[in-house]
Amino acid sequence: MPTVTMTVNGRNVSVDVEPHTLLVQALREKLRLTGTHVGCDTSQCGACVVHVNGRAIKSCTMLAVQAQGADVITIEGLANGSKLHPMQEAFRDNHGLQCGFCTPGMIMSAVDIVKRKGNDLDEHTIREELEGNLCRCTGYHNIVKAIAAGAKAMKSGARA
Amino acid sequence: MHTFAYHRPANTRQAAALLAKKETKALAGGQTLLPALKLRLTSVDNVVDLGGIKGLDAIQAKGRNLVVGAMARHAQVATSPVVKKALPALAALAEQIGDPHVRNAGTLGGSIANNDPSADYPAACLGLGATIVTNKRKIPADRFFKGLFETALGRGEIILQVVFPLPKCAAYMKFPNPASRFALVGVFVADFGKEVRVAVTGAGEDGVFRAKDMEAALKKKFTAASLDGIKVPTRGIMSDIHADAAYRAHLVGVMAKRAVAAAGG
Numbered sequence A: 001m002p003t004v005t006m007t008v009n010g011r012n013v014s015v016d017v018e019p020h021t022l023l024v025q026a027l028r029e030k031l032r033l034t035g036t037h038v039g040c041d042t043s044q045c046g047a048c049v050v051h052v053n054g055r056a057i058k059s060c061t062m063l064a065v066q067a068q069g070a071d072v073i074t075i076e077g078l079a080n081g082s083k084l085h086p087m088q089e090a091f092r093d094n095h096g097l098q099c100g101f102c103t104p105g106m107i108m109s110a111v112d113i114v115k116r117k118g119n120d121l122d123e124h125t126i127r128e129e130l131e132g133n134l135c136r137c138t139g140y141h142n143i144v145k146a147i148a149a150g151a152k153a154m155k156s157g158a159r160a
Numbered sequence B: 001m002h003t004f005a006y007h008r009p010a011n012t013r014q015a016a017a018l019l020a021k022k023e024t025k026a027l028a029g030g031q032t033l034l035p036a037l038k039l040r041l042t043s044v045d046n047v048v049d050l051g052g053i054k055g056l057d058a059i060q061a062k063g064r065n066l067v068v069g070a071m072a073r074h075a076q077v078a079t080s081p082v083v084k085k086a087l088p089a090l091a092a093l094a095e096q097i098g099d100p101h102v103r104n105a106g107t108l109g110g111s112i113a114n115n116d117p118s119a120d121y122p123a124a125c126l127g128l129g130a131t132i133v134t135n136k137r138k139i140p141a142d143r144f145f146k147g148l149f150e151t152a153l154g155r156g157e158i159i160l161q162v163v164f165p166l167p168k169c170a171a172y173m174k175f176p177n178p179a180s181r182f183a184l185v186g187v188f189v190a191d192f193g194k195e196v197r198v199a200v201t202g203a204g205e206d207g208v209f210r211a212k213d214m215e216a217a218l219k220k221k222f223t224a225a226s227l228d229g230i231k232v233p234t235r236g237i238m239s240d241i242h243a244d245a246a247y248r249a250h251l252v253g254v255m256a257k258r259a260v261a262a263a264g265g
């Protein structure tokens, strides 16, 4: 059984996996980081988005063994103790979630959008960038508002 | 997913030796192979991850060509200052593939090796008359794409890079399928002066193809109006739940004109 050694949310971990274990399975089932969700079988919904070496990817479409040596950030790695990350805070303030199933992926994508596109995001940019994240509840409107607000809040010295 | 043995060779020679075995597939960005394995549409005994081979994602302008490594991710091509300067149409095409997460993983080599009839990169390769460089030979795009999900690649053959000749101007226009973002129809046009090339993806029953009538008309004068009156025949055009052949054929004309206009013609 292959062993994968990686950094997850700043912690060094080694996990035994099968060659065909997906990164999301290793995170959820081996490391019990169940904040990362699985919403589809077809690599389309984005509920599983995490950051690998600084890039947002779908962890259901990457083998765990491919993450050997990688630096992985999941939704659990965003908050600072009990203090929410500004993007999480913004989703709460703007009612950016209903059932919450899509939310971890939305927030990980949102933080990545800010990294690539900056803190002043217009609605069109946000909607285009959310192409790979599906939500069955909200109609997206408040998600878009939350991301615009979260992006601004991230400017004031918060870590990503 | 059925299980398999996983290999991560450090160079192309080792990778080619591993890939010479039966029931073995290369893994690049995984954005096509892994979904297919997950749905058990395909199964393999060995997966050979090309991610451990250094330098395969390099992007360079070399004289009158742009050379893009097979492992260059879509996001890399979309944001590369070298691509944006030398061949902005290619950067714009890469930016339209799938979604940000797919673009952060999927690669040029994986896309053209897969040769999905609705994929974007095959249109750029054929539309620019690119050369596909493998560990064994150099294959002109005109002889590389062989029909639905079929290419000229043999067993153990690995795409290393794609050499794109630089045109005077070029543009890609895509009518995305609103659900999947793959091309319902996409048209790549390139004006090289002595030659004009028009490649169509998303529409052909045998995958990407060149629209030779359009090329001839545009060679006389590179302007959208040159395409007036050219009717795309529906024979050989795909019909499916998303669009019938007549609609797709019509879209080819519309997208071609828009591409010529966007290229400055």
Ligand SMILES: Cc1cc2nc3c(=O)[nH]c(=O)nc-3n(C[C@H](O)[C@H](O)[C@H](O)COP(=O)(O)OP(=O)(O)OC[C@H]3O[C@@H](n4cnc5c(N)ncnc54)[C@H](O)[C@@H]3O)c2cc1C
Binding pocket: A042, A043, A044, B025, B026, B027, B028, B029, B030, B031, B032, B033, B034, B035, B050, B070, B071, B096, B097, B098, B099, B102, B105, B106, B107, B108, B109, B110, B111, B112, B113, B114, B116, B118, B119, B120, B121, B153, B157, B158, B159, B160, B180, B181, B182, B183
């Ligand atoms: C949600 C979603 C949306 C998408 N939307 C689009 C879209 O709009 N347009 C579009 O064009 N594509 C789209 N794609 C496909 C995407 O572009 C894939 O990244 C691409 O088709 C395959 O590239 P890959 O690097 O992921 O290859 P992989 O999945 O790793 O491999 C694909 C195939 O190519 C072979 N291969 C890979 N690299 C090489 C090489 N160097 N030499 C020889 N063989 C090789 C593999 O063995 C495999 O058979 C989408 C995918 C998803 C999941």
Ligand code: FES
Binding pocket: A037, A038, A039, A040, A041, A042, A043, A044, A045, A046, A047, A048, A049, A058, A059, A060, A061
């Ligand atoms: S679980 Fe749906 S994209 Fe990963």
Ligand code: FES
Binding pocket: A096, A097, A098, A099, A100, A101, A102, A103, A134, A135, A136, A137, A138
């Ligand atoms: S809040 Fe329910 S899926 Fe988005």
